[in-house]
Amino acid sequence: MSTINKMNSKLLVKFWGVFLYSSLVVAAFIGIFFKFEYDEKHRLAQFYGYIFSEEISNQFYELARDVMPLYTLISINKDEAGSFYSTAQKILISRPEIIALNLAKNGIVSHVFPYEENKKAIGHNLLEDEARKVEALRAKDTQKITVSGPFHLRQGGVGLAFRQPIYLYPNDKEEVFWGFAIAIYRFPEIIKKGVNFTILSNAGFNWELWRKDPASGKRLSLLSSGTLDKDFRRFQINLQNATWWIDIAPANGFINYRKLFVVVAASLVFCLLLSFIFTYFSSIVNRYNNIKSKIHIDDLTGLYNKKYFWEKIEPALEKHFAYSYAADDPQLFICVMDINKFKSINDTYGHVVGDKILIEFAERLNKELTANEFASRFGGDEFVAVFYCRGQNGQGLPERIQHIKRHLEGLYYVNGSKLDVSVSLGALSPQKHMLAEKPPSLSMGEFFLEQVDKIMYSEKYSFHEKDGAR
Numbered sequence: 447m448s449t450i451n452k453m454n455s456k457l458l459v460k461f462w463g464v465f466l467y468s469s470l471v472v473a474a475f476i477g478i479f480f481k482f483e484y485d486e487k488h489r490l491a492q493f494y495g496y497i498f499s500e501e502i503s504n505q506f507y508e509l510a511r512d513v514m515p516l517y518t519l520i521s522i523n524k525d526e527a528g529s530f531y532s533t534a535q536k537i538l539i540s541r542p543e544i545i546a547l548n549l550a551k552n553g554i555v556s557h558v559f560p561y562e563e564n565k566k567a568i569g570h571n572l573l574e575d576e577a578r579k580v581e582a583l584r585a586k587d588t589q590k591i592t593v594s595g596p597f598h599l600r601q602g603g604v605g606l607a608f609r610q611p612i613y614l615y616p617n618d619k620e621e622v623f624w625g626f627a628i629a630i631y632r633f634p635e636i637i638k639k640g641v642n643f644t645i646l647s648n649a650g651f652n653w654e655l656w657r658k659d660p661a662s663g664k665r666l667s668l669l670s671s672g673t674l675d676k677d678f679r680r681f682q683i684n685l686q687n688a689t690w691w692i693d694i695a696p697a698n699g700f701i702n703y704r705k706l707f708v709v710v711a712a713s714l715v716f717c718l719l720l721s722f723i724f725t726y727f728s729s730i731v732n733r734y735n736n737i738k739s740k741i742h743i744d745d746l747t748g749l750y751n752k753k754y755f756w757e758k759i760e761p762a763l764e765k766h767f768a769y770s771y772a773a774d775d776p777q778l779f780i781c782v783m784d785i786n787k788f789k790s791i792n793d794t795y796g797h798v799v800g801d802k803i804l805i806e807f808a809e810r811l812n813k814e815l816t817a818n819e820f821a822s823r824f825g826g827d828e829f830v831a832v833f834y835c836r837g838q839n840g841q842g843l844p845e846r847i848q849h850i851k852r853h854l855e856g857l858y859y860v861n862g863s864k865l866d867v868s869v870s871l872g873a874l875s876p877q878k879h880m881l882a883e884k885p886p887s888l889s890m891g892e893f894f895l896e897q898v899d900k901i902m903y904s905e906k907y908s909f910h911e912k913d914g915a916r
Contacts, residue, residue: 592611
């Protein structure tokens with residue numbers, strides 16, 4: 447695979463890596479946001495459900511009290527007609543929402559007020575009417591006031607009835623069912639007057655008030671603001687001997703899927719854009735680093751070039767002099783290495799073989815470098831390196847540098863040829879007292895490299911003398 451293809455593959459991996467990571471992060475934030483929104487809507491639904499169920503229940507409690515004067519009239523005075531009209535008139539003045547006040551002796555409507563508007567109800571047998579008898583019998587059997595309806599009235603309109611069963615004790619021994627005292631209210635006006643459902647709508651909730659039909663058991667919708675989402679919260683409303691329910695749901699759902707789709711789509715676009723930008727700038731950085739490395743790197747060997755060596759040696763020496771070494775701590779050593787008789791190798795085997803020897807030599811040298819150490823090709827077959835070694839007692843090279851020299855020398859196998867390579871090496875650990883001899887025109891690096899060069903050339907001279915003697 448070419449270098450360009452490798453770079454493109456790495457950039458592609460970075461692109462999808464950033465996209466996946468950013469998508470996971472964004473998905474987590476989206477999940478947290480929508481979970482918070484879901485919980486908040488649920489909390490509000492619970493709050494409104496509790497408030498409205500309580501308001502309706504309390505309102506019905508107040509409405510049920512309107513029928514009590516009629517109940518008292520019959521129970522105490524045992525006079526179902528004498529003062530019925532005057533009593534009913536007083537009740538109607540205090541509660542104008544009432545359509546009719548009735549007495550139903552033995553379950554049959556016998557008295558109504560106002561009369562003209564409601565006279566069609568006279569004679570209506572509540573205990574035999576299929577649509578009314580279930581709730582009428584419930585009131586009779588339980589002896590509790592019972593809310594009934596809403597239903598269509600014989601006299602017209604839709605009404606909500608409160609039936610109070612009346613039991614008398616004619617012989618002071620056995621109670622006898624007398625009939626019902628009834629208050630009928632106009633529906634749904636009576637509910638809307640007492641309960642402000644617009645609060646729910648303004649809060650962004652749809653709702654439905656409903657009950658089960660006492661005759662069929664089917665759901666009967668009473669009031670609603672519109673279509674409810676499938677996901678809703680249901681609250682029970684306990685009324686007088688009856689049960690209603692109110693269902694509440696956010697108008698756009700507990701989870702707004704349209705909003706979720708838009709947010710997810712926008713997030714994906716954002717993640718793709720982020721991945722593209724990151725990859726684009728990463729490619730620019732890679733190109734910059736490649737260009738920068740080419741400026742600092744020797745093309746043939748891959749080691750630092752001479753120019754970059756000068757940039758690195760000065761701060762290394764300053765740190766070396768600033769550091770207080772213990773007796774056995776590694777110290778900075780500058781090494782200069784030169785391949786012996788390299789010109790002869792080029793002349794005998796050609797420059798291609800010579801270049802391959804330089805490449806292998808650089809590879810061997812590079813393997814010996816540790817952290818903070820660096821090496822450079824100074825030109826031709828001359829190399830310079832900075833090592834950190836423990837000083838050698840007495841004369842001679844530190845043991846580690848001797849090991850490196852042995853590793854750099856030896857047999858090199860190139861293009862089927864076996865070449866025995868030897869190296870001249872000079873090494874020196876710079877000391878502060880040496881700086882007294884440094885000319886002002888030289889930097890510290892130039893001065894110490896000049897000293898190491900002398901040591902290396904001294905060894906090279908000895909090698910040539912021995913080689914000439916042979």
